[in-house]
Amino acid sequence: MEILDLDPIIHERVRLGIMTLLLQAGELDFGTLKRELGVTDGNLAQHLRVLEEHGLIEVHKAFVGRRPRTTYTLTPEGRRRLWEYLERLSALLRSLKKPGPRARR
Amino acid sequence: MEILDLDPIIHERVRLGIMTLLLQAGELDFGTLKRELGVTDGNLAQHLRVLEEHGLIEVHKAFVGRRPRTTYTLTPEGRRRLWEYLERLSALLRSLKKPGPRARR
Numbered sequence: 001m002e003i004l005d006l007d008p009i010i011h012e013r014v015r016l017g018i019m020t021l022l023l024q025a026g027e028l029d030f031g032t033l034k035r036e037l038g039v040t041d042g043n044l045a046q047h048l049r050v051l052e053e054h055g056l057i058e059v060h061k062a063f064v065g066r067r068p069r070t071t072y073t074l075t076p077e078g079r080r081r082l083w084e085y086l087e088r089l090s091a092l093l094r095s096l097k098k099p100g101p102r103a104r105r
Numbered sequence: 106m107e108i109l110d111l112d113p114i115i116h117e118r119v120r121l122g123i124m125t126l127l128l129q130a131g132e133l134d135f136g137t138l139k140r141e142l143g144v145t146d147g148n149l150a151q152h153l154r155v156l157e158e159h160g161l162i163e164v165h166k167a168f169v170g171r172r173p174r175t176t177y178t179l180t181p182e183g184r185r186r187l188w189e190y191l192e193r194l195s196a197l198l199r200s201l202k203k204p205g206p207r208a209r210r
Contacts, residue, residue: 003122004142011118017108020201037109086198093195096125 002092009054010085014039014047019082022057022074029071048072056081107197114159115190119144119152124187127162127179134176153177161186 010016017037021028028036034044051057056078060071074082115121122142126133133141139149156162161183165176179187 003118003125004144006118008118011116013108013111013113013116020108020197023201039109086201089194090198092125093191093198096128096191 002088002095006088006092007081007085009050009056010082012047014043015051018044018047018051018072019056019074019078022072023079023082027060027071027073029069033072051078107193107200111193111197112186112190114155114161115187117152119148120156123149123152123156123177124161124179124183127177128184128187132165132176132178134174138177156183 010019014037018033021033021036025032030041030044030048033048034041037044039047048057048059052059055075057072058075060073062069062071115124119142123138126138126141130137135149135153138153139146142149144152153162153164157164160180162177163180165178167174167176
């Protein structure tokens with residue numbers, strides 16, 4: 001069944017939110033991700049770690065003046081797998097919009 | 106952020122699989138759901154319980170000869186919330202296909 005082929009690392013809502021925000025913005029810092037998603041520090045950090053461990057995002061550490069600033073970007077692999085996930089989701093939605101062969105009601 | 110508005114009860118992959126299968130087939134029994142989704146008895150039973158507790162599916166118990174047969178259907182509320190979820194998902198996908206205003210790369 002196609003739905004269970006959906007990439008579980010990406011499908012989780014906070015992680016899907018992180019990846020689509022990065023797809024649109026290119027590069028974002030922790031504070032902006034947290035504000036946009038409305039999640040706690042701990043929750044966001046946990047999901048960022050999962051995405052990084054799976055090679056889907058990259059962490060960039062720099063200094064703005066003396067203040068450390070951490071930003072995140074999609075890796076090429078992350079971008080590829082996100083588009084693949086979104087394509088599968090679109091195909092699934094298209095298949096649901098047409099009444100299935102077995103639909104009895 | 107729209108993604109976090111996605112109904113968490115429906116978004117989980119096995120539950121989304123159950124609901125879209127019921128949307129297409131109308132009524133299915135436990136064995137068919139299990140085969141189509143390729144999940145364990147325990148995993149399927151757990152997700153069916155969550156969907157029933159949230160009023161999204163209905164359980165029907167009958168006998169075929171002397172053998173008990175349990176089938177499942179979407180409730181009207183389940184059908185409504187599934188379509189709402191699918192509409193939101195489609196809108197999200199459409200917004201991602203067009204390069205966002207902040208897209209820098």
